[in-house]
Amino acid sequence: MVSIMNGYDGHKDDLQKRLRRVEGQVRGIARMVDEDKYCIDILTQVSAATKALETVALSLLSDHLSHCVAEASAEGGQVAAEKIREANDAIARLVRS
Numbered sequence: 001m002v003s004i005m006n007g008y009d010g011h012k013d014d015l016q017k018r019l020r021r022v023e024g025q026v027r028g029i030a031r032m033v034d035e036d037k038y039c040i041d042i043l044t045q046v047s048a049a050t051k052a053l054e055t056v057a058l059s060l061l062s063d064h065l066s067h068c069v070a071e072a073s074a075e076g077g078q079v080a081a082e083k084i085r086e087a088n089d090a091i092a093r094l095v096r097s
Contacts, residue, residue: 007067
């Protein structure tokens with residue numbers, strides 16, 4: 001079986017730690033709603049969780065560009081074109097969100 005190395009393999013632990021932190025933030029937001037906390041306070045926490053997820057997304061995008069896209073570009077041809085299209089689509093989704 002062929003093992004595929006992802007661009008984020010070098011700091012996977014950091015990404016998982018950040019995601020666990022976001023998970024805790026989201027649970028905290030749900031608890032705030034359950035406890036009928038003030039809307040603005042909940043929105044502040046939603047904003048913090050959103051920013052934390054954006055940080056994870058940008059890190060993954062950077063890894064994808066420097067690893068996956070760079071390797072495909074070195075290979076050239078259709079493989080490179082596909083990886084670049086894929087990266088552009090991911091960037092567009094992030095910008096729209």
